[in-house]
Amino acid sequence: MRDFLAELGIEEKNFGASTGDFFATEGEWLDVFSPIDGELIAKVKQAGPADYERVMSKGIEVFARWRMTPAPRRGEIVRQMAMALREKKTALAKLVTLEMGKILPEGEGEVQEMIDMADLAVGMSRQLCGQVFQSERPKHRMVEVWHPLGMVGIISAFNFPVAVWAWNAFVAAVCGDVMIWKPSSQTPLTALAVTRIMNGILAKHGFAGVMGLVVGPGRAIGERLLNDRRIPLISATGSNTMGERVAVAAAKRYGNTILELGGNNALVVMEDADLDMALRAVLFGAVGTAGQRCTSTRRLLLHKDIAQGFLGRLVKAYGQVRIGDPLDTNTVMGPLVNTSAVNDMMNAIDTIKKQGGEIIYGGAKLNRAGGCYVEPCIVKAKRDMPIVQDETFAPILYAIEIDNIDDAIAVQNGVPQGLSSSIFTRSFKYAEQFTSHMGSDCGIANVNVGTSGAEIGGAFGGEKDTGGGREAGSDSWKAYMRRQTQTINWSDEMPLAQGISFG
Numbered sequence: 001m002r003d004f005l006a007e008l009g010i011e012e013k014n015f016g017a018s019t020g021d022f023f024a025t026e027g028e029w030l031d032v033f034s035p036i037d038g039e040l041i042a043k044v045k046q047a048g049p050a051d052y053e054r055v056m057s058k059g060i061e062v063f064a065r066w067r068m069t070p071a072p073r074r075g076e077i078v079r080q081m082a083m084a085l086r087e088k089k090t091a092l093a094k095l096v097t098l099e100m101g102k103i104l105p106e107g108e109g110e111v112q113e114m115i116d117m118a119d120l121a122v123g124m125s126r127q128l129c130g131q132v133f134q135s136e137r138p139k140h141r142m143v144e145v146w147h148p149l150g151m152v153g154i155i156s157a158f159n160f161p162v163a164v165w166a167w168n169a170f171v172a173a174v175c176g177d178v179m180i181w182k183p184s185s186q187t188p189l190t191a192l193a194v195t196r197i198m199n200g201i202l203a204k205h206g207f208a209g210v211m212g213l214v215v216g217p218g219r220a221i222g223e224r225l226l227n228d229r230r231i232p233l234i235s236a237t238g239s240n241t242m243g244e245r246v247a248v249a250a251a252k253r254y255g256n257t258i259l260e261l262g263g264n265n266a267l268v269v270m271e272d273a274d275l276d277m278a279l280r281a282v283l284f285g286a287v288g289t290a291g292q293r294c295t296s297t298r299r300l301l302l303h304k305d306i307a308q309g310f311l312g313r314l315v316k317a318y319g320q321v322r323i324g325d326p327l328d329t330n331t332v333m334g335p336l337v338n339t340s341a342v343n344d345m346m347n348a349i350d351t352i353k354k355q356g357g358e359i360i361y362g363g364a365k366l367n368r369a370g371g372c373y374v375e376p377c378i379v380k381a382k383r384d385m386p387i388v389q390d391e392t393f394a395p396i397l398y399a400i401e402i403d404n405i406d407d408a409i410a411v412q413n414g415v416p417q418g419l420s421s422s423i424f425t426r427s428f429k430y431a432e433q434f435t436s437h438m439g440s441d442c443g444i445a446n447v448n449v450g451t452s453g454a455e456i457g458g459a460f461g462g463e464k465d466t467g468g469g470r471e472a473g474s475d476s477w478k479a480y481m482r483r484q485t486q487t488i489n490w491s492d493e494m495p496l497a498q499g500i501s502f503g
């Protein structure tokens, strides 16, 4: 039944460091359990300091050749990676689901996102262009040129075990960088499988080691990346606690960071909205991935005129959500990632009650194998409840009444995080205000589109405590390159800028 594990080269015992070949000699064995039934899937030998050094020195060695390879040629190699991913899409999607618990269509969507990202990066490889400026001096040319950065550290979260890596890795690769990936310890097998496919292609072209991997705990292997001066850029996706640690450690050594941290995303439904559309968007946003997306809808801001009726319909829709095995095609919501996530959710429910929130649907732990299944929860919340300010990584939705568009925007913006936001309305004025500089303060602001499920063409990321990083499309590639301003004098004179006369 689990042929896909063999297809992806996953064995009972695996080795969690790679430069094309798989090894790890020093770390402890990590047991990888499935949230579906709590069963052991496989073991991974984690990387220790010497394993890390092997991956790093191989990366540095291959960088010297990789950066000399023309960008469109690097793009061609990424194109072949996209083709290889297409071949393994079904197997990889099943592994994502088995290891992390999201339903299979979402697992497939995640692998598709990797493929899309690779395709996008292929195009980018011919467009990594700088600007030409007008020089104030005669016979001078001033240009901006983008060079590869070197080694990029990629730290990823459990909830998008491969897509987030792809946002970084394919762009970094066409930019001429090499990388070390430290995946979440919840999802090392998916990382192993992807690294194997990528290195199959890289090795054919003599570039094994461009995409290195180290599996290990954040506090040991992760910290090693943060403090390593050979890594000019760390791209880190995860919780705010982790992000703060990354920001401080990298800043201490003047390293650059791309931080993709927690969200607390609001969806506003105005009195004139298409309520059927809004209902579907809320359901996918709040219940999809069992509320474990950084862009999950956590706050539902309902105009007072439609609030009661809309909540009634939402409660009915929640009642139809089929919870169960995420590999079963009838399931809409799978388990949480582990029992500790379930405990966090149960603690949050206790706090909600203490702070005066009214649970109007769900919120219970379900007694099923593995212990990771919960009911999604809707809370009638007061806007000043302190817990509403926090991201609880679980399917808890706070419904809050708002009076008008100004009130909606103030409540939407009144949290520390700034990732995704959305408004449902037919009013041109409401939509424009929400997306204007006076509107949402988030990195993502949608109209009649939910908070979750971004396309890769645009830049993805958020403001405030979400960290300010941008990944995927638009000009996000610039973060993976080193900008150089060049002034070239082809005259016989040596004029100084600002007309300075010296000596």
Ligand code: NAD
Pocket (backbone or CB within 6 Å): 155, 156, 157, 158, 159, 160, 164, 182, 183, 184, 185, 216, 217, 218, 219, 221, 222, 223, 226, 237, 238, 239, 240, 241, 242, 243, 245, 259, 260, 261, 262, 263, 293, 294, 295, 391, 393, 419, 461, 462, 466
């Ligand atoms: P987490 O912070 O527990 O772990 C994320 C990664 O950081 C893991 O690989 C972990 O091992 C590593 N890590 C932890 N401590 C570290 C340290 N001291 N040094 C280096 N690495 C360290 O997060 P999680 O539970 O895996 O993921 C959920 C969180 O991720 C949520 O807050 C979610 O919003 C956020 N997230 C954000 C985005 C985004 O794009 N903004 C996308 C996905 C997830």
